[in-house]
Amino acid sequence: MGKSLWLWRIGFLAVPLSVYTVVVVAPLLYSFYYSLTDWNGFSPNYNFVGLDNFQRIFRDPLFSNAIENTVIWMIAAIIIPTGGGLFLALMLHEGVRLANLYKSLFYFPISLSLAVIGQVWIWIYQPRWGLLNVVLREVGLGQYARAWLAKADSALPAVIAAWSWQQIGLAMVIFLAGLTAVPTELTEAAQIDGANRRQSLRYVVIPMLRPASIVVIALAVINSLKSFDVVYVMTKGGPFHSSDTLAMFMYNECFQKYYMGYGSASAVVLFLIALVVVAFYFVWQMRAMETIYE
Amino acid sequence: MRRRLFLSVLTTLVLALGVVAPVAGQGDVKQVTLLHYFSGELGFDALSQIFNNFKASHPDYIVLTNPVGHEEFKTQILIMLAGDEPPDIFSYWAGARVQFVVDAGRLAPIDDLWESAGLDAVLPPAIVSGATIYNGQHYLVPFGYHYAGMFYNKQVFADAGITELPQTWDQFLEVCEKLKAAGVAPIALGSKNRWPAQFWFDYLLLRTAGPEYRADLMAGRASYTDPQVVRVMELWKELVDKGYFYPDANAYDWTDAGDLVAVGEAGMTLMGTWLTGYWDGTVGLVPGEDYDVFPFPVIDEGVPDAVVGPVDGWVLTAKAKHAEAAKELMAFLLTDTESQAIWAKGQGALAPNINVDTAIYSPVMIKALDIVKAADTFAFNYDLATTPPMAEGGLDMFARFMDDPSGYETYLQDTENVAKEVFGK
Numbered sequence: 001m002g003k004s005l006w007l008w009r010i011g012f013l014a015v016p017l018s019v020y021t022v023v024v025v026a027p028l029l030y031s032f033y034y035s036l037t038d039w040n041g042f043s044p045n046y047n048f049v050g051l052d053n054f055q056r057i058f059r060d061p062l063f064s065n066a067i068e069n070t071v072i073w074m075i076a077a078i079i080i081p082t083g084g085g086l087f088l089a090l091m092l093h094e095g096v097r098l099a100n101l102y103k104s105l106f107y108f109p110i111s112l113s114l115a116v117i118g119q120v121w122i123w124i125y126q127p128r129w130g131l132l133n134v135v136l137r138e139v140g141l142g143q144y145a146r147a148w149l150a151k152a153d154s155a156l157p158a159v160i161a162a163w164s165w166q167q168i169g170l171a172m173v174i175f176l177a178g179l180t181a182v183p184t185e186l187t188e189a190a191q192i193d194g195a196n197r198r199q200s201l202r203y204v205v206i207p208m209l210r211p212a213s214i215v216v217i218a219l220a221v222i223n224s225l226k227s228f229d230v231v232y233v234m235t236k237g238g239p240f241h242s243s244d245t246l247a248m249f250m251y252n253e254c255f256q257k258y259y260m261g262y263g264s265a266s267a268v269v270l271f272l273i274a275l276v277v278v279a280f281y282f283v284w285q286m287r288a289m290e291t292i293y294e
Numbered sequence: 295m296r297r298r299l300f301l302s303v304l305t306t307l308v309l310a311l312g313v314v315a316p317v318a319g320q321g322d323v324k325q326v327t328l329l330h331y332f333s334g335e336l337g338f339d340a341l342s343q344i345f346n347n348f349k350a351s352h353p354d355y356i357v358l359t360n361p362v363g364h365e366e367f368k369t370q371i372l373i374m375l376a377g378d379e380p381p382d383i384f385s386y387w388a389g390a391r392v393q394f395v396v397d398a399g400r401l402a403p404i405d406d407l408w409e410s411a412g413l414d415a416v417l418p419p420a421i422v423s424g425a426t427i428y429n430g431q432h433y434l435v436p437f438g439y440h441y442a443g444m445f446y447n448k449q450v451f452a453d454a455g456i457t458e459l460p461q462t463w464d465q466f467l468e469v470c471e472k473l474k475a476a477g478v479a480p481i482a483l484g485s486k487n488r489w490p491a492q493f494w495f496d497y498l499l500l501r502t503a504g505p506e507y508r509a510d511l512m513a514g515r516a517s518y519t520d521p522q523v524v525r526v527m528e529l530w531k532e533l534v535d536k537g538y539f540y541p542d543a544n545a546y547d548w549t550d551a552g553d554l555v556a557v558g559e560a561g562m563t564l565m566g567t568w569l570t571g572y573w574d575g576t577v578g579l580v581p582g583e584d585y586d587v588f589p590f591p592v593i594d595e596g597v598p599d600a601v602v603g604p605v606d607g608w609v610l611t612a613k614a615k616h617a618e619a620a621k622e623l624m625a626f627l628l629t630d631t632e633s634q635a636i637w638a639k640g641q642g643a644l645a646p647n648i649n650v651d652t653a654i655y656s657p658v659m660i661k662a663l664d665i666v667k668a669a670d671t672f673a674f675n676y677d678l679a680t681t682p683p684m685a686e687g688g689l690d691m692f693a694r695f696m697d698d699p700s701g702y703e704t705y706l707q708d709t710e711n712v713a714k715e716v717f718g719k
Contacts, residue, residue, distance in 0.1 A: 042398035150545035257683035
């Protein structure tokens with residue numbers, strides 16, 4: 001029995017592991033391999049160029065621009081969806097009327113693909129008849145109306161705003177789940193000890209939400225590192241690379257310029273950055289869990 | 295019990311795979327697989343009709359087509375070729391892009407087909423030499439081509455008191471001034487996807503420095519900081535500075551620019567003849583009545599006349615599994631005048647086959663055809679004339695320029711830096 005159970009375990013594990021190897025591990029190794037070549041994507045022939053691609057990448061202004069934008073995205077992702085989601089969750093948890101309706105409404109964007117969201121926000125940002133400019137003109141702020149996605153200084157924030165609109169709902173749901181896990185005994189005890197609502201929120205509820213915050217922030221960071229679809233749909237990284245992210249840079253180098261080797265090198269760099277972030281998050285999470293359950 | 299479950303899962307899987315297999319090898323039916331980017335408004339219906347006609351006249355053939363969006367196509371074909379699972383034939387843009395794939399060894403020459411089908415006899419010589427031959431061999435069968443010209447709203451021009459179409463640069467500036475005085479934006483440009491701006495660069499360069507210099511620049515033998523290119527940007531900048539362009543060009547697509555002209559908020563737009571397909575079909579304008587076309591004005595006397603446009607064609611992959619059947623289809627798509635006519639009408643294209651009756655064309659398309667015939671040179675537009683990584687750099691420059699033309703000298707320097715990297719200068 002013991003032996004056949006092991007066979008079953010291995011058998012079942014083999015299926016996901018082989019899929020994982022084919023769709024994740026192998027392409028990853030290929031990227032490492034191609035990052036050392038000058039492959040153009042079309043040709044069956046290519047040369048090994050050693051670390052040339054990596055030397056070039058750190059001199060490339062478009063790459064540093066993409067790094068900068070990705071960092072901006074990451075910071076925004078930590079602040080906006082987390083803050084907004086926490087705020088909504090606290091409000092709805094307080095027992096607002098029709099709370100379930102609001103919960104569904106705020107969660108609704110998660111069920112849409114980012115391509116659809118991007119298209120909807122393109123209409124919102126449309127300079128002539130888009131919702132945003134029309135509202136601005138109606139309330140007398142017409143001087144702020146602009147071609148949001150066509151200007152280098154507003155394209156990136158505009159795309160991040162569209163993306164955050166979806167992410168806030170996700171953060172809200174995770175925080176709501178976290179809130180239901182806060183024992184009412186604790187908040188009641190705090191009230192008996194004379195804490196007002198603000199104090200009980202600050203010293204009891206929010207610390208208890210730490211596991212939920214960790215999940216939300218980790219998701220935000222990881223999603224910001226791979227931000228591509230919404231950028232591709234809304235601006236393709238434009239105008240003139242002002243909304244390029246690392247993933248967009250990678251796509252442009254590989255599939256627009258046909259620098260497959262060079263694009264692979266940028267993929268490797270992105271992978272290393274993600275690795276550092278994930279390692280950092282992992283250590284932090286382990287520590288956080290220890291302090292909570294001690 | 296467990297073993298039986300395992301076995302039944304296994305047999306189901308094997309059976310499921312078995313169902314798929316027989317479709318692939320069906321006796322003596324000749325099959326052709328084909329990938330193309332003519333989806334949606336770019337002629338999908340017309341192409342379906344053409345394939346139906348092919349099936350009707352070639353009952354033993356099966357054409358498996360796969361339409362992909364214009365932008366997604368560039369990625370899709372790359373993946374299929376690199377994965378050694380290419381379609382037999384695919385649609386592609388003549389010029390630097392075909393050259394790129396030819397140089398990568400992914401395409402098969404079709405000189406034998408050229409001879410046997412007598413393709414030289416049905417094509418204008420300029421198209422044969424310019425679009426079909428790469429490294430001395432024939433690779434591409436032209437399917438349709440386009441001409442980029444100045445499409446204008448006749449009513450708007452008449453309302454602004456414009457009685458004669460501009461032939462020189464000074465006359466063109468006058469026309470712009472009149473339109474502006476009449477309260478419409480003289481020129482609409484939708485450069486959100488960058489490429490629509492390239493026709494301005496192309497024509498300004500061709501009308502001043504001429505086709506030979508342009509060919510040098512496209513091949514990396516000239517520099518983006520040359521006085522010839524600086525002059526182009528200065529001429530272009532004058533138009534922007536005078537407020538002749540509809541504002542925020544980078545916020546709009548080419549169809550938006552077409553809409554602006556169609557509703558009379560702008561006077562004209564420099565665009566390819568596919569605009570007529572959009573205007574006639576989707577918007578419902580009447581060619582020759584609502585709109586017309588004129589060639590880009592002469593700037594410097596004595597420069598050879600050139601027209602700009604892309605040529606769409608079919609190429610055969612080096613690893614095509616059904617090469618002979620595929621060649622039969624390629625020849626049909628060019629030599630069958632009915633298919634050529636359906637295509638020209640459906641997509642708003644010009645038919646490369648010279649035997650196509652010009653009666654199929656709208657008056658505007660006939661004018662476009664005459665302009666092309668009268669020109670000394672047919673030049674590919676920028677992103678098809680220069681190699682793809684260079685084209686990316688140039689297209690970026692055009693979008694940047696339309697956002698703020700004042701920094702053109704910096705943009706040219708940046709573009710030249712890209713050129714140095716691309717051409718290894």
